[in-house]
Amino acid sequence: MQQIRKQKPTARQRMTVAKSARNRSSAEQMLVELKRRLREISDLTAAGDVLNWDQATYMPQGGADARGRQCAVLYRLAHEQAVAPALGKLLDALACYGETLPHDSDVASLIRVARRDFQKMIKIPPEHVARANAHGSASYNAWTRARPANDFAAMVPACNGVLTI
Numbered sequence: 001m002q003q004i005r006k007q008k009p010t011a012r013q014r015m016t017v018a019k020s021a022r023n024r025s026s027a028e029q030m031l032v033e034l035k036r037r038l039r040e041i042s043d044l045t046a047a048g049d050v051l052n053w054d055q056a057t058y059m060p061q062g063g064a065d066a067r068g069r070q071c072a073v074l075y076r077l078a079h080e081q082a083v084a085p086a087l088g089k090l091l092d093a094l095a096c097y098g099e100t101l102p103h104d105s106d107v108a109s110l111i112r113v114a115r116r117d118f119q120k121m122i123k124i125p126p127e128h129v130a131r132a133n134a135h136g137s138a139s140y141n142a143w144t145r146a147r148p149a150n151d152f153a154a155m156v157p158a159c160n161g162v163l164t165i
Helices: 011-057 064-082 085-100 106-121 126-146 152-164
Strands: none
Touching: 011 064, 011 085, 011 106, 011 126, 064 106, 064 126, 085 106, 126 152
16 A cells, blocks of 8 residues: 655745744734724723713813813824824735735724724824814803803804814
8 A cells, every 4th residue: 555645845835834824923913003002092082072071961160161172182182193104004004914804804894994094084183183172162162151041143253163173
């Protein structure tokens, strides 16, 4: 009976397998970093949302200016992290990896959506985000005073401010 011998993989085949494993490991490490960055951006945004909710429900009179500044800072920080060049490089590096995965997989979708959001956000300066949020907070404060008094003319400066932003 003749034995069939298994051929040993060539050096090139071994290198290809090792390189593939290294790339997968590297992509997984980059994915962990992407998730960490996105989680931090989400946390900053959520903290700003809590402050907005507090402004709308429990904030004492006279706190609107401080609350507007706080919200503006949190949203500006979140935006700065969302448009950081390091995040863009990470997303670019992961794009090829995401294309090798099934289109509807969670990881491929995360990479694709995060990359699309990054491309949108880099077009908006962080200072604009801060100004818009501070103005929104001030406008809300003006509205809470104007509405009960039926003094809608008091809202005209706030409405005009939206047009200048």
